Amino acid sequence: MNARNAMLAATLLFPLIACSDDTPPDWVPEARQQSGQLGKQLVATLTEALSEEGPAGGVQICKVEAPKIAARVSGSRFEVARTALRVRNPDNAADGWEASVLRRFKARMAEGADPAGLEAWEVETVDGNRVGRYMKAIPMGSQCVVCHGENINPELAETIDKLYPQDEATGFAPGELRGAFTVTVDLSASD
Ligand code: HEC
Numbered sequence: 001m002n003a004r005n006a007m008l009a010a011t012l013l014f015p016l017i018a019c020s021d022d023t024p025p026d027w028v029p030e031a032r033q034q035s036g037q038l039g040k041q042l043v044a045t046l047t048e049a050l051s052e053e054g055p056a057g058g059v060q061i062c063k064v065e066a067p068k069i070a071a072r073v074s075g076s077r078f079e080v081a082r083t084a085l086r087v088r089n090p091d092n093a094a095d096g097w098e099a100s101v102l103r104r105f106k107a108r109m110a111e112g113a114d115p116a117g118l119e120a121w122e123v124e125t126v127d128g129n130r131v132g133r134y135m136k137a138i139p140m141g142s143q144c145v146v147c148h149g150e151n152i153n154p155e156l157a158e159t160i161d162k163l164y165p166q167d168e169a170t171g172f173a174p175g176e177l178r179g180a181f182t183v184t185v186d187l188s189a190s191d
Pocket residue numbers: 043046050055056058059060062063066067082083084086087088089090092138139140141143144145146147148169178179180
């Protein structure tokens with residue numbers, strides 16, 4: 001067993017402590033990089049949409065562009081998306097592992113951890129194929145409150161409600177955990 005496989009075996013055995021303290025498997029830096037790309041492109045699109053269209057137009061653009069940007073950043077092996085414990089778009093709902101990681105991120109932040117450093121990874125076997133999973137925390141920034149904060153402008157709230165009737169992603173304060181980037185990597189071809 002080479003060093004990498006030994007590490008993956010360790011990750012499989014101890015998925016809950018395979019966190020930022022361990023040396024990451026070799027696919028993690030790429031997952032990190034792609035999360036960063038998605039974040040950068042979303043913020044750029046959002047900033048432009050807000051200045052040109054205002055918040056209500058920004059919501060429309062976000063609805064169309066966010067999934068497109070995520071698809072563009074994803075490759076054939078990597079799939080990059082966003083998730084949260086309370087979501088605006090039900091397509092972004094967390095699965096079991098994602099929810100447990102988000103709860104762990106929240107607990108770490110309650111202990112004073114800087115959300116910028118919170119990440120997690122594990123390797124799962126799905127239908128006999130090994131799948132790498134990576135998550136990175138997304139904190140609420142002050143520019144996010146217009147659409148995810150406490151006092152949403154009534155006109156904007158109406159637009160959000162129309163597009164996302166099941167919206168749960170309001171009431172967040174800056175500095176709280178808003179959600180996470182979530183990356184799935186097909187590892188079956190790399191063995
Ligand atoms: C112009 C309004 C607007 C602003 C400002 C905004 N968002 Fe969103 N956000 C949305 C919309 C709309 C969605 C749903 C996108 C979709 O359909 O995938 C969303 C979805 C998300 C999601 C995915 C999980 C979910 O709830 O569906 C995260 C995470 C998120 N936003 C974080 C942020 C952060 C962090 C900021 C600040 C940097 C921010 N948002 C600013 C409108 C906004």
